[in-house]
Amino acid sequence: MGELKLMKGNEAIAEAAIRAGVDAYFGYPITPQSEVIEYLMAEKPYETTGMVVLQAESEIAAINMVYGAAASGKKVMTSSSSPGISLKQEGISYMAGAELPCLIANVVRGGPGLGTIQPSQADYFQATKGGGHGDYHLIVLAPASVQEMADFVSKGFDLAFKYRAPVMILSDGLIGQMMEKVILSEHTPRWTDEEIIKISPWATTGKPATRERNIITSLDLDSYRQEQHNIHLQKKYKEIRENEVEYEEYMCEDAEYLYVAYGSSARIAQKAIQLGRDKGIKAGLLRPITLYPFPSEAIRRLSQQVKGILSLELSAGQMIEDIRLSVDCQMKVEHFGRMGGVIHSPAEALQALEEKIIGG
Amino acid sequence: MKDEISEIVNVENLVYKKTPLMTDNILSYCPGCGHGTAHRITMEVLEELGIGENTIGIAPVGCSVLAYEFMNIDMQQAAHGRAPAVATGIKRTWPHKIVFTYQGDGDLAAIGTAETIHACNRGENIVIIFVNNGIYGMTGGQMAPTTLPGMKSSTSPYGRDVHIMGNPLKMTELVAELPGTRFVTRQAVHTPGNVRKAKRAIKKAFENQINFKEGVNFVEIVSNCNSGWKMTPVHSNEWMVENMFPFYPLGDIKVDGELVNK
């Protein structure tokens, strides 16, 4: 078993990155995730594992530093919070187009605009539907604990390199600022130059006489070739949808009502279920762990069993669209969620189930 | 006639050949444009220094967005203006590789100003080749940050009025003031003599990157854009000498980390 620590979610991401053999972190401070770069700067991994940590002049510069290093085969990441992630969208779209693996952590805060620094889940659309321009998806992981914040770093990189695609960890200020017990994995050494060339033969690592030059680009002025590239990307997303769905069921065996909630809202839903069961209300929770790909099959299956579904999100209702699509609008699906940085309480979440699903 | 040519074209008479670091793809630049020459001398320098296999180049958006079609080395295409950040990402994680950006004036001096200034100020150990033709060539001749006062473009059809449109930006002088730059120079490629000088400057820039651990080496090449300027190639070069050079004077601005006295 690895080392046991009490850590904030943000610190867990940083420590996990060092231990996962990440080559570089490029970031720009923004609340509520500045602890990621603060922790890395304090730990000085450049003196131990050789991991580069650099505070960029902007989120835009940071994501483009990620682009350069990722295009050269390195394991590289950035993190930010909502307004900063909006700034990174150009670079993220380029990386999706150029098929570059990387990890982006979004510790979401309330919006729109400068919004607030308190937790929110209102960036679901941005994260799962593309975010930047063009037809693309990120693989989106939604941690619901500090342990998962740590675990999803290496999981994210595994997926990123498996599919040559950017992966996003979508958390929020609650998971980022909260401290919990975390068991840290053992140190994985950074890849050697030889390993990088073997793992990512497409990367720009310098052209030896023995191969053609490697070009990293998202541009093709020939529309027909660009269409072929898009078809290739869509095939990849289909493969991801078929193979990488992850979710967790909580008290679903005898559930008559279902919450669907991810991240911090999933934790609140669990408590609401406990409160409900004290009153004789049999509710369960389907917690998507991957938001893209979305666990549509599991929701469809559970919809045969339950009388109604409540989507619990810290937003005006975004994931609810995917839930309704999952059940083909064949059953009652309602939304409840506080907005702008206000967190719904377990009691409110239970009341919403009672009013909108059971009584509604 | 045929016999005469075959007598001349043979190995013993070889005085010049295309560097293998340029591909055989047909250049997409307009005839008369300076980009082709700037590409070639850059690749010749890499060949002469024997670093082609160890070099990663970055071409962001602009006329040279397709530089990767012509430069026979590993290349990355970058978002508009972001090349110095992309170069930072590569160089920081591959410190023993040679990294350069090849950027135009709209890219480097407008949308990418922050990335340029900060990469220069951090002293990233990279080479920046900055081709300044005072106009947005690729998108059809719009005003650039470097468009001269009074100069016409499709977005300053009556000439650049500095009171409305602001002043042209001398990025090269600006970055020379920053402690992170080692070598800053302004060159041109419109005559054989200037081509030789520009090539020497590019060579010095890459040698610096090899020999030192930090410091940006920044080579501006003032060039023509006969299409965007709506002139013949010859006329555009004359116009450049008469109008561009007085505003953007050629020569070294900073050498070995010290500003050159004027």
Add this chain to the structure above:
Amino acid sequence: MTEEIIIAGFGGQGVLSMGKILAYSGIMQEQEVSWMPSYGPEMRGGTANVTVILSDERISSPILTEYDTAIILNQQSLDKFEKAVKPGGLLIYDGNGISHHPERKDIRIFRVDAADEAGKMGLAKIFNMIVLGGYLKVNPVVELDNVIKGLKKSLPQRYHHMIPDNEKAIMRGIEIIYPVKGS
């Protein structure tokens, strides 16, 4: 066993660190723990609070509206959280600066005048440990040994020389806490 605690007071009173030591103590006795602070500008000079949960089971929501225990260090927090204690729950407060005292009859109320006591002991900086001691007297959710172990874990090495003072403060808190009559 699950204990859901809110600790609230002014920023700089050691609210967050008291919560952290409690959480570490819980880890030392192999419990599940969560520590969720209020964060942001309100911390700077304003009120600070942290929700700490210790449990033998996996913890669900780290955010709560009702608590088993409220540990209160200023008037605003008392006004806000007195009503949030579950019936039969526990409220501990420092009387320093309190003009409007708690009034509920359906909860247990204890007072620990830690700020005054810390001043007398010359340990103003660790007055929060006196409060913690008081809490552990009334509700020994964690063992004292585990608190000391938790302190060692949560304090950087350079502050380890202060552990004996912390221990002294905890012991003092155990001595001076008293029940408020009528509650």
